[in-house]
Amino acid sequence: MYKDATPLVNPCTATADLEPPFRIVATSGAIIFEVLSLVGLVVLSLALPSVLDGGGGGRSPGDAYSVLLYTHTALWGLMMLLDCYLRRQHSILYCTGYISFYQLTKRLRRATVYVVSAESFQDFVSADMDLVCSEELTDEAIVAQVNGAGFLDDELEEEDEEDIAEPKVSAVEADEHLRALQRYCQQQEGLQDEVFYLQKLGR
Template sequence: MVSLSNNAAHSRSLYGFSDDHVAINSAQPDDDLIIDHIELISGPEMVNRPIRTTWAILLAIVIYVGLVISAYIIPLECGNNISSRICGEDPLSLILYIHGGIWFTFFGLDRYFHLKHKKNRLNGYLNFYRKTQNVRRMPILINSCANAVMVVLVKVLDSHCSRDSCSKLSQIQWIQIVISIECSAALIFLMVYLVQTVMFNNKKALPDVTQDELSTGVGTAYSDSDLGFRNESYDDQVMEKQADMIRYLKKHTEMLAKRNLTLTEEIYQLKRNR
Protein backbone atom coordinates (compact mmCIF):
# COMPACT_ATOMS: atom_id res chain seq x y z
CA MET A 1 0.00 0.00 0.00
CA VAL A 2 2.86 2.34 0.78
CA SER A 3 4.47 1.74 -2.59
CA LEU A 4 1.21 2.28 -4.43
CA SER A 5 0.63 5.58 -2.71
CA ASN A 6 4.18 6.68 -3.43
CA ASN A 7 3.80 5.79 -7.11
CA ALA A 8 0.55 7.69 -7.32
CA ALA A 9 2.10 10.74 -5.70
CA HIS A 10 5.07 10.49 -8.06
CA SER A 11 2.84 10.28 -11.15
CA ARG A 12 0.88 13.34 -10.06
CA SER A 13 4.01 15.35 -9.42
CA LEU A 14 5.57 14.20 -12.71
CA TYR A 15 2.88 15.83 -14.82
CA GLY A 16 2.55 18.94 -12.70
CA PHE A 17 -0.45 17.90 -10.62
CA SER A 18 1.16 17.41 -7.21
CA ASP A 19 -0.70 17.79 -3.96
CA ASP A 20 1.10 21.07 -3.26
CA HIS A 21 -0.16 22.59 -6.49
CA VAL A 22 -3.67 21.34 -5.87
CA ALA A 23 -3.55 22.92 -2.47
CA ILE A 24 -2.52 26.23 -3.96
CA ASN A 25 -5.40 26.10 -6.44
CA SER A 26 -7.94 25.10 -3.83
CA ALA A 27 -6.74 27.83 -1.47
CA GLN A 28 -7.68 30.51 -3.98
CA PRO A 29 -11.43 31.13 -3.81
CA ASP A 30 -11.39 34.03 -6.19
CA ASP A 31 -12.78 32.58 -9.45
CA ASP A 32 -12.46 35.89 -11.26
CA LEU A 33 -8.72 35.90 -10.62
CA ILE A 34 -8.38 32.45 -12.15
CA ILE A 35 -10.52 33.34 -15.16
CA ASP A 36 -8.53 36.49 -15.82
CA HIS A 37 -5.15 34.79 -15.81
CA ILE A 38 -5.75 31.22 -17.02
CA GLU A 39 -5.97 30.55 -20.73
CA LEU A 40 -8.30 27.76 -21.72
CA ILE A 41 -6.35 24.59 -22.43
CA SER A 42 -8.33 23.71 -25.53
CA GLY A 43 -7.74 27.07 -27.18
CA PRO A 44 -4.36 27.05 -28.93
CA GLU A 45 -4.21 23.29 -29.47
CA MET A 46 -7.49 22.99 -31.31
CA VAL A 47 -6.80 25.50 -34.08
CA ASN A 48 -5.75 24.67 -37.61
CA ARG A 49 -1.99 24.50 -38.15
CA PRO A 50 -1.05 24.62 -41.88
CA ILE A 51 2.22 23.11 -43.05
CA ARG A 52 4.69 25.58 -44.59
CA THR A 53 6.27 23.48 -47.32
CA THR A 54 4.59 24.92 -50.42
CA TRP A 55 7.49 27.26 -51.22
CA ALA A 56 10.01 24.41 -50.90
CA ILE A 57 7.98 22.20 -53.26
CA LEU A 58 7.79 25.01 -55.82
CA LEU A 59 11.55 25.54 -55.46
CA ALA A 60 12.18 21.85 -56.16
CA ILE A 61 9.95 22.06 -59.24
CA VAL A 62 11.82 25.11 -60.53
CA ILE A 63 15.18 23.39 -59.96
CA TYR A 64 14.13 20.30 -61.91
CA VAL A 65 12.75 22.40 -64.76
CA GLY A 66 15.98 24.41 -64.82
CA LEU A 67 18.02 21.20 -64.79
CA VAL A 68 16.36 19.72 -67.83
CA ILE A 69 16.53 23.03 -69.69
CA SER A 70 20.23 23.47 -68.89
CA ALA A 71 20.93 19.94 -70.13
CA TYR A 72 19.84 21.06 -73.63
CA ILE A 73 21.01 24.70 -73.53
CA ILE A 74 24.59 24.10 -72.34
CA PRO A 75 25.62 21.94 -75.36
CA LEU A 76 24.33 24.65 -77.70
CA GLU A 77 26.04 27.53 -75.89
CA CYS A 78 29.32 25.78 -75.02
CA GLY A 79 29.64 23.36 -77.90
CA ASN A 80 32.21 25.14 -80.08
CA ASN A 81 35.82 25.86 -79.18
CA ILE A 82 35.35 29.59 -78.48
CA SER A 83 32.33 29.05 -76.24
CA SER A 84 34.06 26.15 -74.53
CA ARG A 85 36.90 28.45 -73.42
CA ILE A 86 34.34 30.94 -72.08
CA CYS A 87 32.37 28.24 -70.24
CA GLY A 88 35.56 26.82 -68.76
CA GLU A 89 34.62 23.18 -69.25
CA ASP A 90 33.22 21.00 -71.99
CA PRO A 91 29.40 20.68 -72.06
CA LEU A 92 29.34 17.11 -70.75
CA SER A 93 31.42 18.00 -67.69
CA LEU A 94 29.30 21.07 -66.94
CA ILE A 95 26.09 19.05 -67.05
CA LEU A 96 27.53 16.43 -64.73
CA TYR A 97 28.80 19.07 -62.29
CA ILE A 98 25.43 20.82 -62.20
CA HIS A 99 23.56 17.55 -61.76
CA GLY A 100 25.82 16.40 -58.94
CA GLY A 101 25.69 19.78 -57.18
CA ILE A 102 21.89 19.85 -57.25
CA TRP A 103 21.84 16.74 -55.06
CA PHE A 104 22.94 18.82 -52.05
CA THR A 105 20.02 21.19 -52.63
CA PHE A 106 17.53 18.33 -52.74
CA PHE A 107 19.10 16.83 -49.63
CA GLY A 108 18.52 20.10 -47.78
CA LEU A 109 14.93 20.28 -49.02
CA ASP A 110 14.34 16.66 -47.98
CA ARG A 111 15.54 17.45 -44.44
CA TYR A 112 13.26 20.50 -44.39
CA PHE A 113 10.28 18.37 -45.47
CA HIS A 114 11.13 15.82 -42.81
CA LEU A 115 11.25 18.39 -39.99
CA LYS A 116 8.05 20.13 -41.07
CA HIS A 117 6.09 16.89 -41.39
CA LYS A 118 7.42 15.63 -38.07
CA LYS A 119 6.19 18.82 -36.42
CA ASN A 120 2.89 18.49 -38.29
CA ARG A 121 2.47 14.93 -36.99
CA LEU A 122 3.18 16.02 -33.42
CA ASN A 123 0.50 18.67 -33.86
CA GLY A 124 -2.00 15.86 -34.40
CA TYR A 125 -2.22 15.56 -38.21
CA LEU A 126 -1.52 11.85 -38.38
CA ASN A 127 -3.33 10.97 -41.61
CA PHE A 128 -1.63 13.68 -43.68
CA TYR A 129 1.78 12.55 -42.39
CA ARG A 130 1.17 8.97 -43.52
CA LYS A 131 -0.40 10.09 -46.80
CA THR A 132 2.65 12.12 -47.85
CA GLN A 133 5.30 9.96 -46.19
CA ASN A 134 6.51 8.36 -49.42
CA VAL A 135 5.76 11.01 -52.03
CA ARG A 136 7.81 13.72 -50.30
CA ARG A 137 10.89 11.45 -50.33
CA MET A 138 10.78 10.74 -54.03
CA PRO A 139 12.71 13.81 -55.36
CA ILE A 140 15.88 13.00 -53.40
CA LEU A 141 15.55 9.28 -54.14
CA ILE A 142 15.09 9.87 -57.88
CA ASN A 143 18.02 12.31 -58.01
CA SER A 144 20.25 9.90 -56.08
CA CYS A 145 19.36 7.04 -58.44
CA ALA A 146 20.01 9.26 -61.47
CA ASN A 147 23.43 10.18 -60.12
CA ALA A 148 24.29 6.51 -59.70
CA VAL A 149 23.08 5.74 -63.23
CA MET A 150 25.15 8.58 -64.65
CA VAL A 151 28.32 7.34 -62.97
CA VAL A 152 27.90 3.94 -64.61
CA LEU A 153 26.75 5.42 -67.92
CA VAL A 154 29.69 7.82 -68.23
CA LYS A 155 32.14 5.01 -67.51
CA VAL A 156 30.53 2.75 -70.12
CA LEU A 157 30.47 5.53 -72.71
CA ASP A 158 34.13 6.38 -72.12
CA SER A 159 35.17 2.73 -72.34
CA HIS A 160 33.11 1.49 -75.27
CA CYS A 161 32.13 4.57 -77.26
CA SER A 162 33.86 7.42 -78.95
CA ARG A 163 33.49 11.03 -77.84
CA ASP A 164 31.21 11.89 -80.73
CA SER A 165 28.77 9.00 -80.98
CA CYS A 166 27.65 5.75 -79.41
CA SER A 167 24.87 3.72 -81.04
CA LYS A 168 23.91 6.72 -83.22
CA LEU A 169 23.72 8.97 -80.14
CA SER A 170 26.40 11.16 -78.66
CA GLN A 171 27.46 10.96 -75.03
CA ILE A 172 25.63 14.20 -74.25
CA GLN A 173 22.44 12.87 -75.80
CA TRP A 174 22.57 9.79 -73.57
CA ILE A 175 22.96 12.06 -70.53
CA GLN A 176 20.07 14.21 -71.76
CA ILE A 177 17.85 11.14 -71.99
CA VAL A 178 18.63 10.15 -68.40
CA ILE A 179 18.02 13.69 -67.13
CA SER A 180 14.74 13.94 -69.06
CA ILE A 181 13.46 10.68 -67.56
CA GLU A 182 14.59 11.75 -64.10
CA CYS A 183 12.93 15.16 -64.28
CA SER A 184 9.70 13.76 -65.71
CA ALA A 185 9.37 11.23 -62.89
CA ALA A 186 10.33 13.71 -60.17
CA LEU A 187 7.97 16.41 -61.46
CA ILE A 188 5.05 13.98 -61.35
CA PHE A 189 5.65 13.22 -57.68
CA LEU A 190 6.28 16.88 -56.85
CA MET A 191 3.02 17.93 -58.49
CA VAL A 192 1.12 15.26 -56.54
CA TYR A 193 2.82 16.40 -53.34
CA LEU A 194 2.03 20.05 -54.14
CA VAL A 195 -1.66 19.32 -54.76
CA GLN A 196 -1.93 17.32 -51.53
CA THR A 197 -0.26 20.10 -49.54
CA VAL A 198 -2.39 22.88 -51.03
CA MET A 199 -5.58 20.89 -50.44
CA PHE A 200 -4.54 20.19 -46.86
CA ASN A 201 -3.87 23.86 -46.14
CA ASN A 202 -7.06 25.02 -47.86
CA LYS A 203 -9.13 22.49 -45.96
CA LYS A 204 -8.10 24.11 -42.64
CA ALA A 205 -9.03 20.98 -40.77
CA LEU A 206 -8.53 20.50 -37.07
CA PRO A 207 -6.02 17.88 -35.89
CA ASP A 208 -7.06 14.28 -36.47
CA VAL A 209 -7.05 13.59 -32.75
CA THR A 210 -10.07 15.87 -32.31
CA GLN A 211 -12.19 13.68 -34.54
CA ASP A 212 -14.52 11.18 -32.97
CA GLU A 213 -13.07 8.15 -34.73
CA LEU A 214 -9.59 8.88 -33.34
CA SER A 215 -10.36 10.42 -29.96
CA THR A 216 -12.36 7.36 -28.87
CA GLY A 217 -9.39 4.99 -28.89
CA VAL A 218 -9.24 2.67 -31.85
CA GLY A 219 -12.41 4.26 -33.28
CA THR A 220 -13.42 3.09 -36.71
CA ALA A 221 -10.36 0.92 -37.13
CA TYR A 222 -12.42 -2.13 -36.21
CA SER A 223 -15.92 -1.95 -37.60
CA ASP A 224 -18.54 -4.68 -37.79
CA SER A 225 -17.63 -5.45 -41.39
CA ASP A 226 -14.02 -6.07 -40.36
CA LEU A 227 -14.84 -8.94 -38.02
CA GLY A 228 -13.12 -12.14 -39.03
CA PHE A 229 -9.85 -12.46 -40.89
CA ARG A 230 -7.54 -9.42 -41.10
CA ASN A 231 -4.24 -9.59 -42.92
CA GLU A 232 -0.96 -8.40 -41.49
CA SER A 233 -0.90 -5.15 -43.46
CA TYR A 234 -4.24 -4.14 -41.92
CA ASP A 235 -2.97 -4.87 -38.41
CA ASP A 236 0.24 -2.97 -39.12
CA GLN A 237 -1.77 0.02 -40.29
CA VAL A 238 -3.83 0.01 -37.11
CA MET A 239 -0.72 -0.29 -34.94
CA GLU A 240 0.93 2.55 -36.85
CA LYS A 241 -2.09 4.79 -36.23
CA GLN A 242 -2.06 3.93 -32.56
CA ALA A 243 1.69 4.62 -32.34
CA ASP A 244 1.19 8.05 -33.92
CA MET A 245 -1.62 8.72 -31.48
CA ILE A 246 0.60 7.79 -28.53
CA ARG A 247 3.35 10.14 -29.75
CA TYR A 248 0.89 13.00 -30.02
CA LEU A 249 -0.73 12.34 -26.66
CA LYS A 250 2.68 12.12 -24.98
CA LYS A 251 3.70 15.51 -26.38
CA HIS A 252 0.29 16.95 -25.56
CA THR A 253 0.48 15.70 -21.96
CA GLU A 254 3.94 17.17 -21.47
CA MET A 255 2.77 20.50 -22.84
CA LEU A 256 -0.26 20.55 -20.55
CA ALA A 257 1.92 19.68 -17.57
CA LYS A 258 4.27 22.58 -18.30
CA ARG A 259 1.34 24.94 -18.75
CA ASN A 260 -0.22 23.74 -15.52
CA LEU A 261 3.01 24.46 -13.64
CA THR A 262 3.33 27.89 -15.23
CA LEU A 263 -0.25 28.90 -14.49
CA THR A 264 -0.04 27.54 -10.96
CA GLU A 265 3.02 29.66 -10.28
CA GLU A 266 1.26 32.69 -11.75
CA ILE A 267 -1.73 32.17 -9.48
CA TYR A 268 0.55 31.73 -6.50
CA GLN A 269 2.39 34.97 -7.28
CA LEU A 270 -0.90 36.84 -7.74
CA LYS A 271 -2.09 35.47 -4.44
CA ARG A 272 1.05 36.71 -2.66
CA ASN A 273 0.84 40.15 -4.27
CA ARG A 274 -2.74 40.76 -3.19
Protein backbone atom coordinates (compact mmCIF):
# COMPACT_ATOMS: atom_id res chain seq x y z
CA MET A 1 0.00 0.00 0.00
CA TYR A 2 1.30 3.39 -0.99
CA LYS A 3 1.88 5.90 1.76
CA ASP A 4 2.13 9.66 1.05
CA ALA A 5 5.12 11.13 2.80
CA THR A 6 3.98 14.74 2.34
CA PRO A 7 3.47 16.38 5.74
CA LEU A 8 0.02 17.63 6.52
CA VAL A 9 -0.48 21.40 6.66
CA ASN A 10 -2.32 22.97 9.54
CA PRO A 11 -5.50 24.65 8.07
CA CYS A 12 -5.29 27.52 10.55
CA THR A 13 -1.78 28.30 9.41
CA ALA A 14 -2.79 28.15 5.75
CA THR A 15 -5.69 30.56 6.15
CA ALA A 16 -3.50 32.90 8.16
CA ASP A 17 -0.97 32.99 5.36
CA LEU A 18 -3.65 33.72 2.78
CA GLU A 19 -5.08 36.76 4.64
CA PRO A 20 -3.61 40.11 3.60
CA PRO A 21 -1.43 41.87 6.14
CA PHE A 22 -2.96 44.54 8.35
CA ARG A 23 -2.54 47.91 6.66
CA ILE A 24 -2.18 51.25 8.42
CA VAL A 25 -2.68 54.61 6.70
CA ALA A 26 -1.11 57.82 7.95
CA THR A 27 -4.24 59.91 8.44
CA SER A 28 -4.11 60.59 12.17
CA GLY A 29 -1.78 63.56 11.81
CA ALA A 30 -3.95 65.20 9.15
CA ILE A 31 -7.13 64.73 11.20
CA ILE A 32 -5.52 66.13 14.37
CA PHE A 33 -4.20 69.12 12.41
CA GLU A 34 -7.67 69.84 11.00
CA VAL A 35 -9.30 69.76 14.43
CA LEU A 36 -6.59 71.93 16.01
CA SER A 37 -6.85 74.40 13.13
CA LEU A 38 -10.59 74.83 13.69
CA VAL A 39 -10.07 75.32 17.42
CA GLY A 40 -7.26 77.81 16.75
CA LEU A 41 -9.44 79.78 14.34
CA VAL A 42 -12.19 80.05 16.95
CA VAL A 43 -9.71 81.20 19.61
CA LEU A 44 -8.16 83.68 17.19
CA SER A 45 -11.55 85.13 16.29
CA LEU A 46 -12.26 85.74 19.98
CA ALA A 47 -8.84 87.07 20.97
CA LEU A 48 -7.71 89.11 17.96
CA PRO A 49 -10.32 91.94 18.15
CA SER A 50 -9.56 92.60 21.82
CA VAL A 51 -5.81 92.50 21.18
CA LEU A 52 -6.01 95.01 18.33
CA ASP A 53 -8.36 97.32 20.24
CA GLY A 54 -6.24 97.22 23.38
CA GLY A 55 -2.98 97.76 21.56
CA GLY A 56 -3.97 101.18 20.26
CA GLY A 57 -2.38 102.54 17.13
CA GLY A 58 -5.66 103.63 15.60
CA ARG A 59 -6.67 100.16 14.46
CA SER A 60 -10.32 99.58 13.66
CA PRO A 61 -12.35 96.39 14.20
CA GLY A 62 -12.35 96.00 10.43
CA ASP A 63 -8.61 95.21 10.54
CA ALA A 64 -9.22 92.22 12.80
CA TYR A 65 -12.09 91.11 10.61
CA SER A 66 -9.90 91.32 7.50
CA VAL A 67 -7.16 89.25 9.13
CA LEU A 68 -9.68 86.62 10.21
CA LEU A 69 -11.26 86.55 6.76
CA TYR A 70 -7.93 85.98 4.98
CA THR A 71 -6.90 83.40 7.58
CA HIS A 72 -10.18 81.59 7.11
CA THR A 73 -9.76 81.57 3.33
CA ALA A 74 -6.23 80.17 3.60
CA LEU A 75 -7.42 77.53 6.05
CA TRP A 76 -10.21 76.55 3.67
CA GLY A 77 -7.69 75.99 0.86
CA LEU A 78 -5.50 73.93 3.18
CA MET A 79 -8.50 71.86 4.26
CA MET A 80 -9.29 71.10 0.62
CA LEU A 81 -5.74 69.83 0.07
CA LEU A 82 -5.93 67.68 3.19
CA ASP A 83 -9.28 66.34 2.01
CA CYS A 84 -7.66 65.20 -1.24
CA TYR A 85 -4.94 63.46 0.80
CA LEU A 86 -7.49 61.73 3.05
CA ARG A 87 -9.53 60.68 0.03
CA ARG A 88 -6.44 59.09 -1.50
CA GLN A 89 -5.62 57.18 1.69
CA HIS A 90 -9.19 55.96 2.10
CA SER A 91 -9.23 54.80 -1.51
CA ILE A 92 -6.17 52.68 -0.72
CA LEU A 93 -8.05 51.16 2.22
CA TYR A 94 -11.04 50.47 -0.03
CA CYS A 95 -8.85 48.70 -2.60
CA THR A 96 -7.14 46.72 0.16
CA GLY A 97 -10.45 45.32 1.39
CA TYR A 98 -11.50 47.53 4.29
CA ILE A 99 -14.85 48.27 2.69
CA SER A 100 -16.90 48.57 5.88
CA PHE A 101 -14.42 51.03 7.40
CA TYR A 102 -14.42 53.05 4.17
CA GLN A 103 -18.21 53.26 4.16
CA LEU A 104 -18.33 54.33 7.81
CA THR A 105 -15.76 57.10 7.44
CA LYS A 106 -16.63 58.28 3.92
CA ARG A 107 -18.66 61.28 5.13
CA LEU A 108 -17.04 61.63 8.53
CA ARG A 109 -13.64 62.43 7.05
CA ARG A 110 -15.13 65.47 5.26
CA ALA A 111 -16.75 66.95 8.39
CA THR A 112 -14.05 69.60 8.83
CA VAL A 113 -14.32 70.63 5.18
CA TYR A 114 -18.08 71.07 5.54
CA VAL A 115 -17.62 73.19 8.68
CA VAL A 116 -14.98 75.46 7.14
CA SER A 117 -16.94 75.84 3.90
CA ALA A 118 -20.11 76.82 5.78
CA GLU A 119 -18.20 79.37 7.86
CA SER A 120 -16.51 80.81 4.76
CA PHE A 121 -19.87 81.28 3.02
CA GLN A 122 -21.25 83.00 6.13
CA ASP A 123 -18.22 85.30 6.32
CA PHE A 124 -18.52 86.45 2.72
CA VAL A 125 -22.29 86.98 3.02
CA SER A 126 -21.89 89.01 6.21
CA ALA A 127 -19.12 91.05 4.58
CA ASP A 128 -21.41 91.97 1.69
CA MET A 129 -24.21 92.88 4.09
CA ASP A 130 -21.86 95.06 6.15
CA LEU A 131 -20.75 96.84 2.99
CA VAL A 132 -24.33 97.54 1.99
CA CYS A 133 -25.36 98.66 5.47
CA SER A 134 -22.32 100.92 5.84
CA GLU A 135 -23.45 103.09 2.92
CA GLU A 136 -25.27 106.23 3.97
CA LEU A 137 -28.54 106.16 2.07
CA THR A 138 -30.89 109.10 2.13
CA ASP A 139 -34.65 108.83 1.77
CA GLU A 140 -34.44 109.86 -1.87
CA ALA A 141 -31.84 107.18 -2.61
CA ILE A 142 -33.92 104.47 -0.95
CA VAL A 143 -37.02 105.51 -2.90
CA ALA A 144 -34.95 105.57 -6.09
CA GLN A 145 -33.75 102.00 -5.49
CA VAL A 146 -37.26 100.77 -4.74
CA ASN A 147 -38.75 102.43 -7.82
CA GLY A 148 -36.11 101.23 -10.24
CA ALA A 149 -33.29 103.76 -10.13
CA GLY A 150 -35.72 106.63 -9.60
CA PHE A 151 -37.21 106.70 -13.09
CA LEU A 152 -40.77 106.44 -11.80
CA ASP A 153 -40.31 109.30 -9.37
CA ASP A 154 -38.80 111.51 -12.06
CA GLU A 155 -41.78 110.92 -14.37
CA LEU A 156 -44.25 111.66 -11.59
CA GLU A 157 -42.42 114.84 -10.65
CA GLU A 158 -42.42 116.00 -14.30
CA GLU A 159 -46.17 115.35 -14.59
CA ASP A 160 -46.82 117.27 -11.39
CA GLU A 161 -44.75 120.19 -12.65
CA GLU A 162 -46.67 120.20 -15.95
CA ASP A 163 -49.98 120.19 -14.10
CA ILE A 164 -48.88 123.08 -11.95
CA ALA A 165 -47.49 125.02 -14.90
CA GLU A 166 -50.74 124.85 -16.90
CA PRO A 167 -52.81 128.05 -16.40
CA LYS A 168 -56.36 127.72 -15.17
CA VAL A 169 -59.23 128.57 -17.59
CA SER A 170 -61.15 131.70 -16.62
CA ALA A 171 -64.95 131.82 -16.31
CA VAL A 172 -65.32 134.02 -19.42
CA GLU A 173 -63.40 131.58 -21.59
CA ALA A 174 -65.45 128.72 -20.21
CA ASP A 175 -68.69 130.50 -21.17
CA GLU A 176 -67.40 131.14 -24.67
CA HIS A 177 -66.50 127.47 -25.10
CA LEU A 178 -69.94 126.45 -23.84
CA ARG A 179 -71.73 128.78 -26.25
CA ALA A 180 -69.66 127.58 -29.18
CA LEU A 181 -70.53 124.02 -28.27
CA GLN A 182 -74.24 124.87 -28.08
CA ARG A 183 -74.12 126.51 -31.51
CA TYR A 184 -72.44 123.47 -32.96
CA CYS A 185 -75.12 121.22 -31.48
CA GLN A 186 -77.88 123.44 -32.90
CA GLN A 187 -76.30 123.29 -36.34
CA GLN A 188 -76.16 119.52 -36.12
CA GLU A 189 -79.83 119.37 -35.11
CA GLY A 190 -80.77 121.64 -38.06
CA LEU A 191 -78.91 119.37 -40.43
CA GLN A 192 -80.68 116.35 -39.03
CA ASP A 193 -84.08 118.05 -39.52
CA GLU A 194 -83.24 118.87 -43.14
CA VAL A 195 -82.16 115.30 -43.80
CA PHE A 196 -85.39 114.01 -42.26
CA TYR A 197 -87.48 116.43 -44.39
CA LEU A 198 -85.68 115.38 -47.58
CA GLN A 199 -86.25 111.73 -46.76
CA LYS A 200 -89.98 112.42 -46.42
CA LEU A 201 -90.09 114.17 -49.78
CA GLY A 202 -88.27 111.30 -51.39
CA ARG A 203 -90.93 108.87 -50.19
